[in-house]
Structures are given as structure tokens and as C-alpha cells.
Amino acid sequence: MSTRTSWADLAANSAAENTASSGANGSVGGAPNSGGGPGRAAYVPPHLRNRGPSSDPPAAAPPAYGGPVAAGGGGSRWGAPRNEYRSGYGGGGGRGGGWGGGRGGGWDRGKDREVNPFGDDDDTEQPFSEQENTGINFDAYEDIPVETSGDNVPAPVNTFAEIDLGEALNQNIRRCKYVKPTPVQRHAIPISLAGRDLMACAQTGSGKTAAFCFPIISGIMKMQGQTAQRPPRGARTVYPLALILSPTRELSMQIHEEARKFAYQTGVKVVVAYGGAPINQQLRELERGVDILVATPGRLVDLLERARVSLQMIRYLALDEADRMLDMGFEPQIRKIVEQMDMPRPGLRQTMLFSATFPKEIQRLASDFLANYVFLAVGRVGSSTDLIAQRVEFVHESDKRSHLMDLLHAQRQNGVQGKQALTLVFVETKKGADSLEHWLCVNGFPATSIHGDRTQQEREQALRSFKSGNTPILVATDVAARGLDIPHVAHVVNFDLPNDIDDYVHRIGRTGRAGKSGLATAFFNEGNASLARSLAELMQESNQEVPAWLSRYAARASFGGGRNRRSGGGRFGGRDFRRDSSFSRGGSDYYGGGGGNSGGGYGASSGYGGGYGPGVTSAWD
């Protein structure tokens, strides 16, 4: 295909950038440019993997992905078992509500034993100006338009130093080598610190996790000097002060890892609970004390029903991937957690919703959870970043495998100094993932897979192996589409395109993160006609070259009324649904009319919950 040369160049550039700073990725280097060279883990075909105990030794190596629960074996990081709420910890630190508590107060006894999540025990302080997060190109974000709406929106800041986050947290920000806030952080952090509810939409990879973690950690640090009222206490019930919900186990683990770094030596304890892992270990970890609970909805409901967690003391609620959390698949569970248990009402708690996409219908649903909130959009709602070069190639279903092989061969040839760039390949079904993985391995391309039919241990092992470069190709269903921050992913291939353009945005967002560039290639054929228009629009908006044939598909399509209209309307501005006078329930430009779009409307699209039959992507936990 004529795009081949330019594709290869792009892949090489993207790979170069994504491997340039791969000091932490040393295990990649063993087999220069080789797919299946010596030293690779022995390949086990998918059909043999679920038999008997997994060949993966549990937590044999320091897990790149959390293993926070399994890693608890060394005893409590916090020393003596903690009480569950703030008052139990003050211990008379007695500095009042100010920052004294950040370093002082009754927490010191536990801090000494806290595992250092940075692994840099020398603790050398660096000023903000003398460090950098390697490879971050902040200029890439400078021109992005920002829109806020709501009453009395607090002003943005330009530096972390301007924000009163507390010294212990500031030190962790320096340890993370975050020199200055990303645009979403510049706006969202002051809004949250001012106590306002927030619905925030910002591009993939632009630092949303820190944007909701910093104010939560900082707020809890401020509470440390205060005396909270003890709730009437069940035998072993714990009372977190903050709850962060996310749709997948791996994303919850990742948020936990991040939050633990940000909270290091602040005295704020972060615990994670997710399905597929033994609940007893999670219960033990909770019993040692929890300020911030990161969880997937299913496991949290379980904990609530066992009365092991109470939400009575929640002051902060954050929904990451909030549009996903409120679509038809998850909404009932989220409503149960937020509205039907003992969580304080909107206004009595602070609620933050974050995502890269926010369809208006979901915005409307989400507003039930918020009080007098600020709407923040960094870039257009649901847009993708220009940092990702997007390619769409017309590939018949029967040619997809050989086409993928061509891409991978080209990529191998352009591999940079023996370091193979990571490639993430999205497919529609779990069976499809297994079979493509098998085929790739048989053909000399070490691959692994992640999907809902694999055990949690297998999922985590697959991610570790991918991240380390041992298996530089990961075949995934949508379970890996959102939120995962995997360094060095140079190329995302949409082997099967999703039905929903927002899913496409999240998938390609696994590359081109934190100012780095990336490449996304999609295989398009007649079966994807319903996506043509929104895809062409998205590409145009992100300054990508739209192939003429795709424009023809887009023009031909009378699919405009369906779900695949771009999130939030067609121009910058007016994307807060409260501003859109034409918006009303059931009459939105998203769900009305329908046109013959197979992906259109609730229920029909795989992106919207229902119908998880065997072999069908059921990505969510």
C-alpha cells in the first residue's frame, strides 16, 4: 500500500521516542530486533493456559502492575493496626488544621515503615526547576483551547508552586519529576481545592489521574489535624474518606500505584479493591486502615454488602472514565454505590468526574451526582491528541492477518537499536484475541493477550510481560482500552474497529501520552461504514490526513443521527450540556433518529453494556 513507507517512518520515529528513555526497560534489549529470539519466555498456546495452576509464579518479580494486595506480606506499612478514620490517628499531633499534619502529627510512627514506592531511598530533594520528566513535550499542550463553565470558576494556575498542596505532596510531585502542571491539572486542581464539584474532560494521556488525586490527598492531609466524629462502628467496618472508582481492575491497580506515590509520607493511606483477586487479602489490607479506597464497582458492592466498608465518611468521590462508569453497563451499580448506600449526598461530599470523552446524554446522567459543578473541557470533548498520527487502511476481513504481519515486519525492520517498540492490537472478541495471539506467536511474533476470559493472574502477567518488552505485542479487547498508562507503546493497531468512536479515542490514546508522539493504524472495511463519518471528523479535527475513500464513505453515510456523532457537538464551545438549549432527554443529537447505524443507540452497540455472550467483549469488571 502506498502508505507503507511513510508508515514505516512514523513507526520508527514513534519507536525511537518511545524507547529513547527506556532505562527502566532494560529487559527489552536482549534480543535485538528479534521477535522470537532466545531468552523469550516459552510460548504457551491460549487453549492450554487455563489448565491447572498457572505457570506464572505469583508475584515472583516485583510486579509492574501493582500486586499491591499480594505484596502486603511484609506486614503493615503503617505499623500497628489503624483505626479507620481520621480521629483515630491524630494522636494529638495537635497542629490544628494546617499543614503541620503533613509531616507531623500522630502519623510519624507509621511513616517510617511505609514502603517507598519510588525506590529512591536517599530522599534527595530536587527543586522543580532542576528536573524534568524525560521526554515530556509540554509545548504540545499549550495551544489546546480550554473551556470552563459554571458559577464563579476558580482561576487556573501555571505552576505547582502556586498551589497550596502541602509540602509532603509537593515533594512527591518533585519525585515524580513533574515540573509543571499539564493543562487539565492547571485548571482542575484549583477548582477541586476550592471545594467545587467538577466534570472534567481532557485528552487521553494528559494527566487526569494526578488532577483528581492531588486535591484528594491534599484535602485529607488538611483533615489530619482535625478531629472527626467517630461513626458508630461495626465490628470490622472501615470508613474511607475518599473513593475513586474505575471500570477495570488493571486501571484501579494503576491508579492505586500512582496515588500511593503521590501520598508517600503524607500519612494518607491508599488501598485498592478489585474483582478477580482474593478478597481476604484485600480485607486484611483494609483493616490496616484506609483513607483513599480505589475500587472497581463490583468488588466494592461486595464489600459494602458484607458491611466491611462504609461510605458514611466519604468526603471525596472521583469517577475515572466517568462516561464509561455511567453508561448502561455500569450505571445501576454506580447508582447503588452512590445513591443507595450510606454515602453523603452531593453537596456534602465533593464529586469529581473525569474522562477523555463525555457524550451529552452521559453528562446529563452524571449531573445527578454533582452539586453546582464546574464543567471543564481541555480540547474538544472526545477529541484525540494531535500527538497521535492516525492512519486508516482499507483491509478486507480476510486480509487482516497478512496485513498486520506486513506492518509488524516493517516495524521490526525499523526497530530502533535493537529495542522493539511495543504494539497494542485491539480486537473485538475474546476468542478473536486468543486466536490472533496464537497466530502471531506461531509466526514468530511474541505476543500475549488480555481479555475478560483470562484469569486475573494471567491478565496481570500479560501486562507485565508486555510492559517489560518480553512480549512486545499485546492483543487486547476493550478491557485495555481505557486509562492504562503503558510507557513505550509506539503503535496501536485497531485490527477490528470499535462500533463507538469514543472507544476508538480511548484505544488510540494508549499511545501518544504525556507529550510523546505515537502511531495508530486502523483496518477499515465495509463492516465499519457506520463509523466512517465520525472517524473522518475526528481525524480532520486532529489535523490528520483523511484518505479520499474514507471521505467518500463518510459522505455516503446517512448515519449521522446515531451514537457515532462526535462527543459534544461539532465546534469548540458549548459542550457543557447545560449550555445546549437544544438538549433534552431523549431528544439529543446522539440518540434520536438512529439512522441505520448498527452502532447507534443504546443497546445495539457493544460499547454500551448489554449482551455479553460468550466470545463477545465483556471488558469491564
Ligand SMILES: Nc1ncnc2c1ncn2[C@@H]1O[C@H](COP(=O)(O)OP(=O)(O)OP(=O)(O)O)[C@@H](O)[C@H]1O
Ligand atoms: N505534570 C506532569 N508532568 C509530567 N508528566 C505528567 C504530569 N502529569 C501526568 N504526567 C504523566 O503523564 C502520563 C499520563 O497521565 P495519566 O495516566 O494521568 O493520563 P490520563 O489523562 O488519565 O489518560 P487517560 O485518558 O488515558 O486515562 C503518566 O505517565 C503521568 O505520570
